[in-house]
Amino acid sequence: MTSALPRTMHAVRLNGHGGLEQLEYRTDVTVPRPGPDEVLIRVSAAGVNNTDINTRIGWYSKSISQDTGTGGASGFDSVDEADASWSGQPVEFPRIQGADCCGYIAAVGSDVDPARVGERVLVRNMLRxxxxxRPYECWTFGSECDGGFAQFAAAPARETHAVVCDWSDVELAAVPCAYSTAENILHRAQLGAETVLVTGASGGVGSAAVQLAKRRGATVIALCSATKADDVRALGADQVVDRDTDPVTALGEGSVDVVVDLVAGEQWPAFLEVLRRGGRYATAGAIGGPIAQLDLRTLYLKDLTLLGCTFQEDEVFANLVSYVEADQFRPQVAKVFPLTEIATAQEEFLSKKRMGKLVLAIPEVEH
Known part of the structure; x- marks a missing residue:
């Protein structure tokens, strides 16, 4: 079912690791054709995420020790391309990025039910x-394969989820990366009706974690800038702590059950100090800097559990879609940009001035 498809499309190609100049908007990119077990999606909206920037600048490489913001716009002087992706393998260029994808199935592969054409869908961003x-292995949509910064994107049929709700395409496009990352952290930490500290709580994943933790009945303490405290409270946070305040001074030692950390950086040792004995620390980001100092005595004398959270079990995204359809949370969209202004959108993302998701509107296909 591909005969009615156009031959070329508009897309943003990443031509190599580096600054914003590596993003190239083109109108002559070949439209992909779905493989036997794939669907082809006419993309309507795609969110802006840290991972898109991190992949562009090669931040995942162990050769980089700075925070994301340092090279976010201009890139880094030197990157070891051999390990500069989620998977630890070289990125293949040119690459169409975009971990978030909301759209409509336009065609299906030979082994996929044709009745799926027309479904409004979200793509699970951590593809298995x-x-x-295989356990603990995955590809990131828009990193190890082409993603949503284009008019069309191919994805595995079984990992492309139909969504039935009254949300806009823009709202849905704010969900896959940030909310599945947050839900995965809470799933892995087995968060219940406990006290949780969320760092970077005004960011995409952090604000999602606040909402999803409240859904689980948790008492949420949010760490963010003072200027965004009211916005974070509006998401459901029970207490907000200024990110420039020492968490131990503000909360006390052994005061929380779980830490959800997206920041790391110099403050990292304090996050273990505020955990109770037997507490759990879970992370899926380090925008404040990836290098941290660990006193192993804190780890073993307090019987702490440290969790790195990237790989997602199948139920994580399926559960998230069910929350969407039940309207159990609502993403906050700060601004929508046309795909042609992707560089401006990423610059604004890096400025951290806005609370809420930035989303790219994908141009309609010309007939």
Whole structure:
């Protein structure tokens, strides 16, 4: 079912690691064709995320020790391209990025039910199909394969979820990366009706974690800038702590059950100090800097559990879609940009001035 498809499309190609100049908007990119087990999606909206920037600048490489913001716009002077992706493998260029994808199925592969054409869908951003569903292996949509910064994107049929709700396409496009990352952290930490500290709580993943933790009945303490405290409270946070305040001084030692950390950086040792004995620390980001100092005595004398959270079990995204359809949370969209202004959108993202998601509107296909 591909005969009615155009031959070319508008898309943003990433031509190599580096600054914003590596993003190239083109109108002559070949439209992908779905493989036997894939669907082809006419993309309507795609969110802006840290991972898109991190991949562009090669931040995932162990050769980089600075925070994301340092090279976010201009890139870094030197990157070891051999390990500069989520998977620790070289990124293949040119690459169409975009971890978030909301759109409509336009065509299906030979092994997919044709009745799926027309479904409004979200793509699970941590894909398992391409690695045969092996434990703790995954591809990131828009990193190890082409993603949503284009008019069309191909994705595995079984990891492309139909969504039935009254949300706008822009709202749905704010969900996959940030909210699945947050839900995965809470799933891995087995958060219940406990006290949780969320760092970077005004960011995309942090604000999602606040909302999803409240959904689980948790008491949420949010760490963010003072200027965004009211916005974070509006999401459901029970207490907000200024990010420039020492968490131990503000909260006391052993005061929380779980830490959800997206920041790391110099403050990192304090996050273990505020955990109770037997507490859990879970992370899926380090925008404040990836290098941290650990006193192993704190770890073992307090019987702490440290969790790195990237790989997602199948139920994480399926559960998230069910929350959307039940309207159990609502993403906050700060601004919508046309795809042609992707560089401006990423610059604004890096400025951290706005609370809420930035989303790219994908141009309609010309007939």
């Amino acid at each position: 199909s391409y690695v045969d569903y």
